[in-house]
Amino acid sequence: MSEFTDALAAGLTRRRFIGMGAGLCALNLFACTSATRRKPGLLGFERVTASSEDAVRVPKGYRVNILVRWGDPLFPDAPDFRTDGAGSAGAQGLQFGDNNDGMSLFPITADRVLLAVNNESTNLEFLYSHTRPVFSEQDVLKAKAAVGVSIVELRRTNGLWTIDRSSGYNRRIHADSPTVLTGPAAGHPLVRTVGDPGGSQVQGTLANCANGATPWGTFLTCEENFDLAFGSSGADPATGRQRLYGLDPRRHDPQWFRHDERFDLFRHPNEAHRFGWVVEVDPFDPQSSPRKRTALGRFKHENAALVVNRDGRVVIYMGDDTRGQYLYRFVSRHCFCPGDQRMNCELLAEGTLYVAKFDAPGDLPRGTGRWLPLRHGEGPLVAPKFRDQAEILVFARQAARLAGATTMDRPEWVAIHPDGKSVYCSLTNNRHRGVKAGQPVNAANPRVNNIYGQIIRWRPWEGDHAAGRFDWDVYVMAGNPGVHAGTPYAGSEQINESNKFNSPDGLAFDRDGRLWIETDGDESNRGDFEGMGNNQLLAADPSTGEIRRFMTAPPGSEVTGFAMTHDQRTLFVGIQHPGARGAVSNWPDGGASKPRSAVVQIQREDGGVIGT
Numbered sequence: 001m002s003e004f005t006d007a008l009a010a011g012l013t014r015r016r017f018i019g020m021g022a023g024l025c026a027l028n029l030f031a032c033t034s035a036t037r038r039k040p041g042l043l044g045f046e047r048v049t050a051s052s053e054d055a056v057r058v059p060k061g062y063r064v065n066i067l068v069r070w071g072d073p074l075f076p077d078a079p080d081f082r083t084d085g086a087g088s089a090g091a092q093g094l095q096f097g098d099n100n101d102g103m104s105l106f107p108i109t110a111d112r113v114l115l116a117v118n119n120e121s122t123n124l125e126f127l128y129s130h131t132r133p134v135f136s137e138q139d140v141l142k143a144k145a146a147v148g149v150s151i152v153e154l155r156r157t158n159g160l161w162t163i164d165r166s167s168g169y170n171r172r173i174h175a176d177s178p179t180v181l182t183g184p185a186a187g188h189p190l191v192r193t194v195g196d197p198g199g200s201q202v203q204g205t206l207a208n209c210a211n212g213a214t215p216w217g218t219f220l221t222c223e224e225n226f227d228l229a230f231g232s233s234g235a236d237p238a239t240g241r242q243r244l245y246g247l248d249p250r251r252h253d254p255q256w257f258r259h260d261e262r263f264d265l266f267r268h269p270n271e272a273h274r275f276g277w278v279v280e281v282d283p284f285d286p287q288s289s290p291r292k293r294t295a296l297g298r299f300k301h302e303n304a305a306l307v308v309n310r311d312g313r314v315v316i317y318m319g320d321d322t323r324g325q326y327l328y329r330f331v332s333r334h335c336f337c338p339g340d341q342r343m344n345c346e347l348l349a350e351g352t353l354y355v356a357k358f359d360a361p362g363d364l365p366r367g368t369g370r371w372l373p374l375r376h377g378e379g380p381l382v383a384p385k386f387r388d389q390a391e392i393l394v395f396a397r398q399a400a401r402l403a404g405a406t407t408m409d410r411p412e413w414v415a416i417h418p419d420g421k422s423v424y425c426s427l428t429n430n431r432h433r434g435v436k437a438g439q440p441v442n443a444a445n446p447r448v449n450n451i452y453g454q455i456i457r458w459r460p461w462e463g464d465h466a467a468g469r470f471d472w473d474v475y476v477m478a479g480n481p482g483v484h485a486g487t488p489y490a491g492s493e494q495i496n497e498s499n500k501f502n503s504p505d506g507l508a509f510d511r512d513g514r515l516w517i518e519t520d521g522d523e524s525n526r527g528d529f530e531g532m533g534n535n536q537l538l539a540a541d542p543s544t545g546e547i548r549r550f551m552t553a554p555p556g557s558e559v560t561g562f563a564m565t566h567d568q569r570t571l572f573v574g575i576q577h578p579g580a581r582g583a584v585s586n587w588p589d590g591g592a593s594k595p596r597s598a599v600v601q602i603q604r605e606d607g608g609v610i611g612t
């Protein structure tokens with residue numbers, strides 16, 4: 001029986017897009033092989049209703065506890081958090097960073113783990129005790145200390161995880177920490193600065209969005225909106241290529257450049273070339289310098305989803321989260337060798353970067369795709385545009401565009417199914433599609449005013465993640481069937497009144513193959529978004545198509561960051577920037593307290609496996 005007839009028999013996969021043309025009524029390419037169809041559903045919890053409450057709500061039979069909040073002390077001598085915002089930069093450097101995002105667990109024993117967490121940005125409205133629009137040097141130092149990465153050791157006692165402040169592994173890496181630039185762009189003239197004429201010693205990592213983890217025990221932290229750290233004291237210094245990365249000399253917030261000239265584009269135009277990388281951190285060696293991996297390309301990295309290919313090479317899928325940017329793949333030159341830590345720690349130094357092109361005969365929401373290599377000397381990637389491979393990597397966005405990649409609706413997280421056969425990616429939203437914007441609609445990104453987003457997926461040909469071709473389809477189009485029935489904006493068939501959401505962002509599989517979807521979207525609960533409530537976490541069963549809401553978050557926050565313990569009895573989830581953008585929240589401490597980003601731990605009251 002073919003996959004198509006299987007799918008028909010299961011009756012699961014027809015799309016709802018009646019008004020959008022025959023293409024969008026196509027079958028779901030990957031659903032329901034005969035093996036998966038016989039399985040019982042993966043989702044066993046009672047769904048959570050949509051909510052605008054200032055709370056984290058989980059299913060009946062589950063409990064939620066705070067693990068760590070912005071400002072919590074991480075060391076024995078670290079000061080307590082000051083709720084009035086008067087804490088110093090020095091204190092912040094010893095405390096958990098702000099706006100936690102992607103995170104990974106690194107087990108030590110069953111009851112001891114290291115948790116590495118990104119601190120993407122900081123909320124200036126909550127960071128200080130003043131609301132002055134001009135910031136002092138101390139203010140800038142504090143902001144720089146609030147971002148980066150926090151590494152903490154956790155211990156489980158009586159079923160609950162807590163931070164061990166006395167652990168020698170605890171560490172803060174921030175925007176002033178020493179890091180090393182590695183790979184083909186290290187030392188290149190484009191990354192040399194007055195402060196670092198060798199072009200390899202970079203001060204700091206920032207805009208650390210989502211993450212990855214390697215099988216050799218390192219954490220990958222992905223630099224995303226690094227442009228927001230830069231300003232300019234002079235006339236327009238931004239080249240067209242820098243503008244391609246959002247660098248704007250008219251931007252004067254967060255004013256870092258006034259007190260740290262590295263962030264002044266006018267004086268140090270190359271400094272911005274030293275951010276926008278995937279950075280590898282060894283959480284087990286607090287003295288080690290994080291390594292910026294230039295072979296993986298410079299763009300606004302979301303996460304880094306890694307798989308060891310069947311030939312032993314390491315393949316990493318990566319999204320570039322900006323409207324009309326692209327989806328990338330890195331294939332390492334050398335193979336992963338279990339046990340050879342010295343070799344494995346160099347795997348991300350060398351390899352080939354590719355960008356995706358999605359083909360769709362007849363505008364069906366499925367088709368085949370190709371990985372286009374970004375290799376110097378091939379096609380349009382030649383001098384004088386690019387003098388060498390390093391220049392291609394520093395300006396990967398420009399190279400990808402010239403190579404003919406498909407413009408996407410803001411690729412956020414990529415997640416690889418635990419069977420290694422299929423890969424999923426959140427395309428969060430894009431209100432600006434159109435020929436004028438240089439982003440004509442295409443089959444993988446079919447809506448002009450895509451306010452809801454979609455999740456696409458692909459299967460590499462012959463199960464080879466290094467192959468040049470793949471099959472793809474749209475896994476789910478988010479939408480609002482209550483508001484837009486019968487139109488493309490109703491979403492896929494598996495979207496209904498009880499599970500609707502917008503702007504999928506975080507995406508992760510657990511070991512059983514449940515797909516967890518975190519949202520970062522419009523929480524107005526009105527108009528196009530009526531009935532969706534605050535941002536949320538949903539669980540999906542790709543074998544049945546079902547999607548079910550698992551958790552709702554406080555106002556102003558997005559749900560981002562996902563890590564599950566090996567026994568699947570604890571789920572760590574990040575609540576980022578509650579109370580942001582004018583929303584009213586006092587989460588997690590309640591009363592009249594300042595809202596604080598935090599990592600929560602979710603468990604079943606009976607100690608069972610999460611999601612079942």
Ligand code: FEO
Pocket residue numbers: 101120209210224302321412
């Ligand atoms: Fe930091 Fe694209 O999210």
Ligand code: CA
Pocket residue numbers: 209210302412505506520560
């Ligand atoms: Ca995100």
Ligand code: CA
Pocket residue numbers: 412428505520
């Ligand atoms: Ca987002």
Ligand code: CA
Pocket residue numbers: 101120558560576
């Ligand atoms: Ca965010």
